[in-house]
Each structure stands twice: as C-alpha cells, then as structure tokens.
Amino acid sequence: MTSANDRIKGVLSPVVTPFSKDLAPDPARLVAHSRWLISQGCGLALFGTNSEANSQAVDERMMLLEAVVEAGLPTNRMMPGTGCCSLPDSVKLSAHAARLGCAGVLMLPPFYYKGVSDDGLFAYYSELIQRVGDARLKVYLYHIPQVAQVGISLNLIERLLKAYPDTVVGIKDSSGDWANTEAMLKTFPGFDVFAGSEAFLLQNMRHGGVGCISATANVNPAAIVALYNNWQAADADERQAALTATRMVFQSFPMIPALKAAIGEFSGDAEWGTVRPPLVALTAEQRTALKAKLDEIGFTMPGLGK
Amino acid sequence: MTSANDRIKGVLSPVVTPFSKDLAPDPARLVAHSRWLISQGCGLALFGTNSEANSQAVDERMMLLEAVVEAGLPTNRMMPGTGCCSLPDSVKLSAHAARLGCAGVLMLPPFYYKGVSDDGLFAYYSELIQRVGDARLKVYLYHIPQVAQVGISLNLIERLLKAYPDTVVGIKDSSGDWANTEAMLKTFPGFDVFAGSEAFLLQNMRHGGVGCISATANVNPAAIVALYNNWQAADADERQAALTATRMVFQSFPMIPALKAAIGEFSGDAEWGTVRPPLVALTAEQRTALKAKLDEIGFTMPGLGK
Numbered sequence: 001m002t003s004a005n006d007r008i009k010g011v012l013s014p015v016v017t018p019f020s021k022d023l024a025p026d027p028a029r030l031v032a033h034s035r036w037l038i039s040q041g042c043g044l045a046l047f048g049t050n051s052e053a054n055s056q057a058v059d060e061r062m063m064l065l066e067a068v069v070e071a072g073l074p075t076n077r078m079m080p081g082t083g084c085c086s087l088p089d090s091v092k093l094s095a096h097a098a099r100l101g102c103a104g105v106l107m108l109p110p111f112y113y114k115g116v117s118d119d120g121l122f123a124y125y126s127e128l129i130q131r132v133g134d135a136r137l138k139v140y141l142y143h144i145p146q147v148a149q150v151g152i153s154l155n156l157i158e159r160l161l162k163a164y165p166d167t168v169v170g171i172k173d174s175s176g177d178w179a180n181t182e183a184m185l186k187t188f189p190g191f192d193v194f195a196g197s198e199a200f201l202l203q204n205m206r207h208g209g210v211g212c213i214s215a216t217a218n219v220n221p222a223a224i225v226a227l228y229n230n231w232q233a234a235d236a237d238e239r240q241a242a243l244t245a246t247r248m249v250f251q252s253f254p255m256i257p258a259l260k261a262a263i264g265e266f267s268g269d270a271e272w273g274t275v276r277p278p279l280v281a282l283t284a285e286q287r288t289a290l291k292a293k294l295d296e297i298g299f300t301m302p303g304l305g306k
Numbered sequence: 307m308t309s310a311n312d313r314i315k316g317v318l319s320p321v322v323t324p325f326s327k328d329l330a331p332d333p334a335r336l337v338a339h340s341r342w343l344i345s346q347g348c349g350l351a352l353f354g355t356n357s358e359a360n361s362q363a364v365d366e367r368m369m370l371l372e373a374v375v376e377a378g379l380p381t382n383r384m385m386p387g388t389g390c391c392s393l394p395d396s397v398k399l400s401a402h403a404a405r406l407g408c409a410g411v412l413m414l415p416p417f418y419y420k421g422v423s424d425d426g427l428f429a430y431y432s433e434l435i436q437r438v439g440d441a442r443l444k445v446y447l448y449h450i451p452q453v454a455q456v457g458i459s460l461n462l463i464e465r466l467l468k469a470y471p472d473t474v475v476g477i478k479d480s481s482g483d484w485a486n487t488e489a490m491l492k493t494f495p496g497f498d499v500f501a502g503s504e505a506f507l508l509q510n511m512r513h514g515g516v517g518c519i520s521a522t523a524n525v526n527p528a529a530i531v532a533l534y535n536n537w538q539a540a541d542a543d544e545r546q547a548a549l550t551a552t553r554m555v556f557q558s559f560p561m562i563p564a565l566k567a568a569i570g571e572f573s574g575d576a577e578w579g580t581v582r583p584p585l586v587a588l589t590a591e592q593r594t595a596l597k598a599k600l601d602e603i604g605f606t607m608p609g610l611g612k
Contacts, residue, residue: 023393023433054391054418057364057398085360085391087329087582092363110584111418112360114453120584127329127583147420149455150584276393277433278416278426278456 007138007169007192008079008103009210011201011225013037013217014048016259017056017064019274025060027067029272033218033263034068036304038077041229042221044068045106047081047093049147049174050215050256055276058089062096075101079213083108083142087124091131094139104138106172106213111148118156125160129167139167144174144196151175154187161188172196172213182207198224199247202240205231216247218259219266219301249293257282258290265291267305313444313475313498314385314409315516317507317531319343319523320354322565323362323370325580331366333373335578339524339569340374342610344383347535348527350374351412353387353399355453355480356521356562361582364395368402381407385519389414389448393430397437400445410444412478412519417454424462431466435473445473450480450502457481460493467494478502478519488513504530505553508546511537522553524565525572525607555599563588564596571597573611 015037018029034044046068047053047061056064065080082093082105090107097105107128109121129137141160145151152171160168173181174196181200184193185207195204195212201224204212217224220243227239250258257275261282264272273281282290321343324335340350352374353359353367362370371386388399388411396413403411413434415427435443447466451457458477466474479487480502487506490499491513501510501518507530510518523530526549533545556564563581567588570578579587588596 049418055393055416057392057394060394086363087361088363088366110361112355112453113584114455116584117586120586123586124583147418149420277430278419278422280423280426280429 008043008076009192010043011041011198011211011217011221011228012043012045012079012194012213013221014045014050014081014213014215016218016256016263017051017053018272019276021271021274023274023276025056025064027064029269030064031068031071031073034073035071037218037221038073039303040221041225042217043077043079044073045079045081045213048106048213049144050218050259051081052256052276052279053081054084055279058084058092061093065097065100069100076103078102079104079106079140081106081108081142083110085110085112087127087131090128094128094137095132095134098132098134098137101136104140104169106140106142108142108144108148109150109152111150114149116150118153118159121150121152121156122159125168126163129164135166137167138169139164140169140192140194141171142174143171143180146175154183157184157188157191161191170194170210178203181209185209197247198227199244201227201243202231202236215255215259216250219250219262220246220299222302245297246299249290249297249299252293253282253286253290254280261287261290262294262301263304266301269305314349314382315498316349317347317504317517317523317527317534318349318351318385318500318519319527320351320356320387320519320521322524322562322569323357323359324578325582327577327580329580329582331362331370333370335575336370337373337377337379340379341377343524343527344379345609346527347531348523349383349385350379351385351387351519354412354519355450356524356565357387358562358582358585359387360390361585364390364398367399371403371406375406382409384408385410385412385446387412387414387448389416391416391418393433393437396434400434400443401438401440404438404440404443407442410446410475412446412448414448414450414454415456415458417456420455422456424459424465427456427458427462428465431474432469435470441472443473444475445470446475446498446500447477448480449477449486452481460489463490463494463497467497476500476516484509487515491515503553504533505550507533507549508537508542521561521565522556525556525568526552526605528608551603552605555596555603555605558599559588559592559596560585567593567596568600568607569610572607575611
C-alpha cells in the first residue's frame, strides 16, 4: 500500500446535486454549494447516493465535475462517485476523475444483478483498474448494502488489496453496522476507512478510521469537521451527541429531499428543493415541520447563499 | 386503451448479448442469434435482464439495436429494454427504439433507490413518456422485484393506464408469483400481460394473458412457441410439462452463463460463453454437467449456427 499520509481524509459531503425546475443539472448552483462546503473545511464526495448520481447520465456527471474543477475548487479534496452498473460507464467516469486530478473515486459495485459472487466483483474492479490504467487512480470501495443490495465483503477487500495495493486504498462503510466497520479497521491496517455517517465519526476515529462521508455534511459541515479536528478533546462525546441530534432531525424526513429543502430554506433559493424522480420533493407541510424542528435545536447554515 | 389487436404478442426472448473475449459487444453474433430466434417464431426482447443490458453503456445498446434493425429483422417483433436508473438514459433509449419502429419498449423502474413511492415512480414514467413525445411509443412495464427490488404495484399500473392509455399497454411479470399475475389480468382487462417465464405460459394464456418473455426462449424457442400456438390443444399440459423440465435444467445453473454456454456448445462457437463482470462464465466442469443433463432430456438447438 502507498503511504497514507497524503491521501484524502476528514469529513466529506456527498454533495447534493441541484436541478432546475425542468430537471436539468445546474452547474452554477453546484459550484456555489461546493465552494461553501470547502469553506467549512469539508471535502467533496460528489456523485454519491445523496447526490442522486445514479439518476444522472454519464455525460451530465462529467459536465458537472468539470464545472466544479474549472471553478478552481481543490481537486485534492474531491472523491467523486464513479461506480455504475456497467463497466464501460464506470471506466469512463473513473478515468475522467483521475485525469482531472481528483484525490480518489468512490466506487459502488455494479448493483443490478443480486447475489453475485466475490469472483465476479473482483473481476469487475480488476478490469476497471486495468482499463483506466492511470497510476493517479485511487479507488475507495463503497459498501452500502441496504441500497445497492450488493455488498463489499472482507474477502473481496483482501483480494483487491493484494492485487492492487497502490490503487485500492480505502472504503466508505455505509452499512450502519459498527461491527462491520470495526472488522475492516482491525483486518486491514493502513486501509482508509470512512464511516458512512457522522453518527459513527468519533467511534471510527477512536479505532483508527480516517473520517466520514455523510449526507448531513451537506448542511452541518462545520460542526462535523470540528469533531473530526477535536476527536481527542475532552468534549468530543458531547460534540458527537450534538451532531447525532441534528442528524436525527434530517433522518426523520426522506433524507435527500430534506437536505435540499434545508439548503433552499437557508439560502433563500427555493428551487434547490427540486429532486429527480423517482425521488419526491418534500411537501409544503413537511418543509414547515422540518424548519420547526431545526429551529428547535437552533440549527443554522452560516454563510450559505452569500 | 388502443385496440390490442395489432400489438406484439406471443413468445419473446430476452436475447442474450454476445461479447468478444475483450468484453466488447458483438453485433454480428447478436444479429445471427436474433435471426435464428425469429426463424423459430420468437420475438426479440433485446436488452432484458438476461441480455446483461445493465452491464452495457447506452451507446452500446443503441449500436446493437441499430445492427439488428439494419439486418432487416422485423421491428414489429422487437421490444427492447430501455429502463435505466436515470431518466435521461431511459428517455434516450426509449426515443431511439420508438424512432426505429420497435413494437414496444420494456421498462424497468429506476432501481437504485429502494423504498421509493408510487408517486415517484409515476412521475418518472410520466416524465419519460412526455419527453419521448412520440405516439409510436408503447411502454411495457417490467416487474421483477427480486432483482430490481423496486416493483410495479397495481396502484401504479392503474394510475399510468388512466394517464397514458395509448402508451402504457402491458407488463412483463417476472415476480414468479402467479397470484400477482392473476391480479393484473383480472384488474386490467385489455392490458397485455406477459408471464416472465414459460413455466407460467399455459396458466397465463388460460387467464387472458398474451404470451411470455422468458430467458430460456433463447435456447428452446420452437417448443415454447408451439405451446403458445396450441395452448387450447388437448396436449397443452403435456407440452407445458416438457417446457418446464427443460427450464429446470437451465435453472440448476447460473441462468445467463448457462444460456450462453449452451449456445456456445450447440453452435460450436465457444466465445459465446463470455459474460461481462460481475457475472462469471460457467466453469469447464459446469459446462460438462450442463451438457450431460441436456443430453439426458434429448435437448437440441436445431438450425443454430447454420
């Protein structure tokens, strides 16, 4: 494995993707939100589950990534998602991200067929790495079995690490199963494990993890980054409890529409609420309820939309 | 709803997609296999689950469909799969198929997000139909919950039929749950229900269905078509039992690799065995076992590879 020192770490946001009312992706709003996230100390895991990445065409994703890179935001803080069902799509997106200098790519396994074998998944990642054929490529595996239904086993990680120690360097564990995260941390020292939710951030740091990639980092980045920077401080547990409380508010609504509604609310730009089908935007009633709950805990998004 | 008389019916094969050893899609072999299927009385549900459609890029699928159409095969016997996770991809493929004159398109729901609402799915299909904006478009919904994990409910069908009676005209029910197929047949008279397996062909015809779209139609088309043509004959149950026995042989192996191995075996063209990851080709041992079981039931593929 390469030295882990210069690899991307910390808190990353699966950046929500703004769509205009006609459902077209909106690069200007994406750049603005990404810039705000960077200003809060948060990295950019563009095109994650919360970005509605799989609701976008390959060309749309490339156009949006180019817009964010061309805006001058730091590519060493970017880990775009590039895993699709089809090998050629994943190769195209991964090669594009590596060429643009992104710190890494976050790779879902192909997720249409269920019950596929580790042999098949190994062949998939293996073909991908060889076809991209770029030493700059750093692959972070993406384990989110409750959505993809196809998971990343310890056995698969072990085989990939043996075959591609300089390329396969980490994982995002969104299983929500701490025992699984802990097993990855223990079994593969030097392998960069990101928790899939800030609810596990402190636990992950205490066991050798490198940060988290979390939906709510879209709306609460500064506080999550502050815990990451102060995880050894005396008040770390208190900070963790506050983060989790904020997350719980968002989790009590459909997450992606709620994140977008909050950004719309706090930026004064209601068009942010738009989602692509099959997702459905929050109703006016839900928006009011969300705002009330957020007010209750004193939640704000300082500097947003400025 | 439009008159059902001139719509596509009968036995369709989710045509397996040949790849060369370097995993490139192979239009010449696809045309040859499609031509053989048509010669057996079987229609072409290209780009289905068994076609590894979701392991292909949008451009590959369009190139392959064009090859089959340009080869002069009858477009009124074609129902390509066009449902992807992303609306723009599905629109592109569906518009392309309609423009080429295909009898219909078989549309998976967007399958990345799980637990999505009927409102979201309705919005998805609705946007799609409006964006394609082509009166020639005939949509067949694709219900395969054990793979897509996102299903097509009776409520969703009802709403789509009300909104788009001239466009949403049928469904493929691959749930394997006869009670569900029967409910669709009873609830929506005039709606074209294809069983997702020939194991349900006779039952489906007896209850008002219009045929089946089945994996094993790739290898056993003539016998399945013969039952479709003779479902009211005295020996229909006997024919059904024989079809099901052949299917069981294939089902005792991973289905897609087994179909491809059989085509390789009976055409003398072993490269047919190639699959794209995450699927894995049959081992030599599995191929031998499959051949032995097929010999036992006297299975052949007459005229293949000629």
